[in-house]
Amino acid sequence: MSDEQKITTSVEIYGDTYKIVGTETSGHMRQVASMVDESMREFHAMNPSLDSSKLAVLAAVNTAHEYLKLKERVEQLENELRKLKG
DSSP: OOSSOOEEEEEEETTEEEEEEESSOHHHHHHHHHHHHHHHHHHHHHOTTOOHHHHHHHHHHHHHHHHHHHHHHHHHHHHHHHHHHO
């Protein structure tokens, strides 16, 4: 990340404003923040007694779960492609 230009973007997640610094576009960072916000709000709708920290952890766990499932699927597809090319 040191060779690429860093972009700072202000986003709102679950009522709080955060400054995100990264090499992706501001639009990308806003989309990520929007997904986290939406996830936290969905968990809040199911569990209104949870505080924002617990909602954030649930959102993170859910995101990690989805990531791992997608990663496994990509690996499966890459294996299938390798067999077809072989």
